[in-house]
Amino acid sequence: MAKPIEGEKRAFMTGNEVVAWAALAAQADIMYGYPITPQNEIMHYWTRLGPKFEKKFLQTEDEISAGFTTVGGVLSGARAFTATGGPGNILMQESISMAEMMRIPTVMVIQQRGGPSTATVIYSQQEVMLTTHGGNGEGHRIVYSTATHQDLFDYTIKAFNTAWKYRFPTFVLGDGYQAKMRESLTIYDPEMRGVKMVPTVPLLGQEGMPGVDREPSLLRNTFNTEEELYAIIKDYQQEYDRIAPELVEHEQFACEDAEIVIISHGVVSRSSKMAVHELRAEGIKVGYFRPITLRPFPADDLSGAIAKAKLLLVVESAEGQLVKLVRQNLYGHSILPIEGLLKPGVGVTSEEIVDKVKALAAH
Amino acid sequence: MAKVVKIALAGEGGQGVQSVAQIMTNAANDEGKEALYIPNFGVEQRGGVSIAFCQISDERIGAPKFEIGDIVIALSDRAVVRTQQYVGPKTIFIYDASIEQAEEYLPTNGAKVLAIPALKISKEELHPRVFNVMILGAALQATGVLTLDQAKKALEKKLGYKFEQNPKLRELNHKALERGAQLMQEQLAGK
Numbered sequence: 001m002a003k004p005i006e007g008e009k010r011a012f013m014t015g016n017e018v019v020a021w022a023a024l025a026a027q028a029d030i031m032y033g034y035p036i037t038p039q040n041e042i043m044h045y046w047t048r049l050g051p052k053f054e055k056k057f058l059q060t061e062d063e064i065s066a067g068f069t070t071v072g073g074v075l076s077g078a079r080a081f082t083a084t085g086g087p088g089n090i091l092m093q094e095s096i097s098m099a100e101m102m103r104i105p106t107v108m109v110i111q112q113r114g115g116p117s118t119a120t121v122i123y124s125q126q127e128v129m130l131t132t133h134g135g136n137g138e139g140h141r142i143v144y145s146t147a148t149h150q151d152l153f154d155y156t157i158k159a160f161n162t163a164w165k166y167r168f169p170t171f172v173l174g175d176g177y178q179a180k181m182r183e184s185l186t187i188y189d190p191e192m193r194g195v196k197m198v199p200t201v202p203l204l205g206q207e208g209m210p211g212v213d214r215e216p217s218l219l220r221n222t223f224n225t226e227e228e229l230y231a232i233i234k235d236y237q238q239e240y241d242r243i244a245p246e247l248v249e250h251e252q253f254a255c256e257d258a259e260i261v262i263i264s265h266g267v268v269s270r271s272s273k274m275a276v277h278e279l280r281a282e283g284i285k286v287g288y289f290r291p292i293t294l295r296p297f298p299a300d301d302l303s304g305a306i307a308k309a310k311l312l313l314v315v316e317s318a319e320g321q322l323v324k325l326v327r328q329n330l331y332g333h334s335i336l337p338i339e340g341l342l343k344p345g346v347g348v349t350s351e352e353i354v355d356k357v358k359a360l361a362a363h
Numbered sequence: 364m365a366k367v368v369k370i371a372l373a374g375e376g377g378q379g380v381q382s383v384a385q386i387m388t389n390a391a392n393d394e395g396k397e398a399l400y401i402p403n404f405g406v407e408q409r410g411g412v413s414i415a416f417c418q419i420s421d422e423r424i425g426a427p428k429f430e431i432g433d434i435v436i437a438l439s440d441r442a443v444v445r446t447q448q449y450v451g452p453k454t455i456f457i458y459d460a461s462i463e464q465a466e467e468y469l470p471t472n473g474a475k476v477l478a479i480p481a482l483k484i485s486k487e488e489l490h491p492r493v494f495n496v497m498i499l500g501a502a503l504q505a506t507g508v509l510t511l512d513q514a515k516k517a518l519e520k521k522l523g524y525k526f527e528q529n530p531k532l533r534e535l536n537h538k539a540l541e542r543g544a545q546l547m548q549e550q551l552a553g554k
Contacts, residue, residue: 012392038404122405148423177427181401182385184392267427274425349426 004053008188015178018149019083019109020045021187022156027197028107029078030056032069036088037121038176039111043083063088067095067108074104075219077202079160083109085176087118089127089134096169097135101221103236104203105163109156109172111179114345123176124345125266128321131171132295140236142170142247143295145265149185152178155292157190164198166243173294175317177267177347244296251290254280255305258287260357263302263326264315265291268348272315275353284361291325299329306334311360315341315348367420368508369429371449372498374438376413379495382521384415387499390509390517391419399424412445419508434505435473436498438482443468455505457547477550481543493539500543505551511540 004024011021019042023031031050033043047057060066066082073080084092089110099106112127114120133139142162144155155172163170190197203217210216223229251269254276255261264272269290276288289305291298306312312334316322319342326338341348341356370387372380381402388398396419403414418424431451437443437458443465450456450470458465460478469476479501485494496518503509518536519526526533 010392012389012398120405122403176404177401180404181399181427182388183399183424184397270424271426347426347428349428349430351430 001053003189004049005187005189007192008186010184011187012182012184013149014041014180014182015149015152015174016041016111016180017045018152018185018187019156019172019174020049022153023081023160024049024053024055025153025187025190026157026160027079028055028081028160029200030058030073030080032058032060032066032073032080032082034060034063034066034084034088036063036084036086038113038123038179039083039085039088039109041179042109042111063091064094067092067106068098070106070108071095071099071104074099074106074200075202075204077200079107079164079197079200081107081109081160083111085111085127085179086113086115086121089130093130093134096141097137098221099169100135100137100140102219103167104169104219105167106169107156107159107163107172108169109159109174112173112175120345121176122345123317123347125175125268125317126319126321126344127173128265128294128316128318129324131173132325138233138237139295140168140240141295142166142168142293143173144171144249144292145173145294146178147266147269147290149178149183151292153185153187157195161195161198162247164200166247168240173266175267240296247293248296248298248301249292250298250301251288251292252301252305253288255287255289255309257285257308258306259285259308259310260313260360261287261289261306261309261311262313262315262353262357263289263291263322264348265294265322268315268317271348271350271353274350275357278350278354279357284357286357286361294322294325297325297329299333302326302329303333306330306336309336312336312338313341313353313357313360314338315353315356317343317346317348319344367418367424368434368506369432370417370419370434370436370502370506371414371429371432371446372417372436372438372502373412373414373442373446375442376411378413378438380413380415380436380438380498383495383499383502384417386514386517386521387502387509388417388419389520390513393517393520394509394513396420396508397422397424399427401427412439412441414442414445419506434502436502437462438498440465440468457501457505457550475551477547479543479546479550481546484542484546485539489539489542490535493535496536496539497543497546500540500545501547504544504547511544514540
């Protein structure tokens with residue numbers, strides 16, 4: 001069978017379409033899903049493109065089921081994924097908690113919409129806390145926040161490999177703007193770029209006698225004693241802390257002598273980038289820092305980037321969710337004041353950031 | 364920094380503003396430019412004003428939506444009201460001349476406010492279905508982001524299969540594109 005993408009090519013498409021292509025390029029086997037705006041077209045494109053490459057799709061009765069069927073698919077050894085947003089993301093926390101507990105490498109693409117509740121179907125960055133720390137556990141998950149269609153393609157592919165290599169649930173955190181807008185990117189065959197897909201294996205129902213021919217699969221989400229659970233969570237935390245330095249990713253520039261460092265993630269960081277270029281051209285000492293992994297958070301990199309700063313400005317389309325992550329991760333490393341340009345549920349333009357920085361710099 | 368041309372197109376559902384936006388940004392992308400297009404979408408999408416935000420540049424583009432457009436085009440009375448917010452001192456605001464009592468709602472802070480009789484001309488001289496292609500021609504004339512030939516290539520890509528079946532459609536679309544550009548040119552020249 002032909003590969004979904006031969007070589008590489010420039011494309012101009014919506015973010016949802018990008019995700020479907022990326023999942024195909026990553027050799028995903030099946031998508032489970034339930035429709036919700038703004039992620040619907042991921043399902044639409046997957047169901048349109050998938051059958052040509054013997055890929056499968058199951059539409060479930062709701063997001064609780066879509067999450068659990070994804071977990072089930074992964075247990076069987078399928079490179080499985082789902083996509084959702086908003087209230088669907090809430091419903092999927094139950095299955096993701098199970099995936100966390102049992103170290104099941106699920107991949108979920110989240111296209112954030114306005115919240116809380118039904119709110120808007122359009123856009124926000126209000127699912128940061130939910131995606132990084134949702135569920136009744138310790139947030140043992142990996143979250144990539146994308147800013148461009150190129151990111152969406154690259155990190156959707158990467159999410160499958162991260163999940164299967166480290167066995168923690170992995171998320172691609174996009175938003176309604178990224179989902180619906182069209183822009184250019186290069187789609188490619190990962191192999192051509194030297195990206196090898198981490199092989200998938202069944203976590204249940206492997207060949208041979210457990211304990212004799214092979215190690216038994218101990219997949220549990222129920223424990224009789226407090227001590228058993230305690231030991232396992234401690235073990236997971238230790239593992240998570242060990243791998244975090246390998247996982248953290250960020251982007252920064254103009255921070256070396258910056259007096260104000262702008263911290264933003266996802267689509268908002270595009271505006272920050274333009275704002276920093278514009279402000280630098282006017283001689284204002286401002287720097288740019290963007291965490292790509294929101295969980296684990298690139299805390300050491302951020303500490304380094306703000307070494308000369310006098311003030312931090314967090315910009316986000318939420319009322320302080322990134323601020324919380326920044327505070328938590330800088331605690332003990334920095335006592336710098338943190339200002340916010342917080343716009344829950346709406347976009348942020350570079351002009352607004354420029355104005356805010358100028359106002360701060362004037363004080 | 365490279366100049367980004369920002370265009371907001373607004374009309375009633377079915378007037379084809381999203382198709383115009385898609386053809387225009389596709390054409391820009393085909394010419395190796397950076398383009399970004401996002402429709403407004405929400406629960407009002409059915410029966411509401413449909414807006415397309417387009418940006419075209421030589422370099423990567425920042426935020427998907429913008430506060431102030433270089434060109435704002437409104438094709439219905441509700442669209443005129445709705446798009447006021449995207450008009451600034453440098454904005455060229457274009458609306459269809461057939462909109463009744465538009466003058467009551469027209470923005471007063473723009474650089475230019477121009478009426479083009481695209482709806483009337485499409486009905487009388489061409490075909491109502493190419494109204495949006497006239498708007499495309501007008502938008503390109505106003506911004507200069509693409510040539511009409513480049514737009515024709517994009518039309519061919521999107522509608523080529525229909526043109527093959529009926530070459531007269533190609534002719535009609537090309538005429539609409541040129542007529543739209545001509546109307547805009549006349550308006551800009553103050554005729």
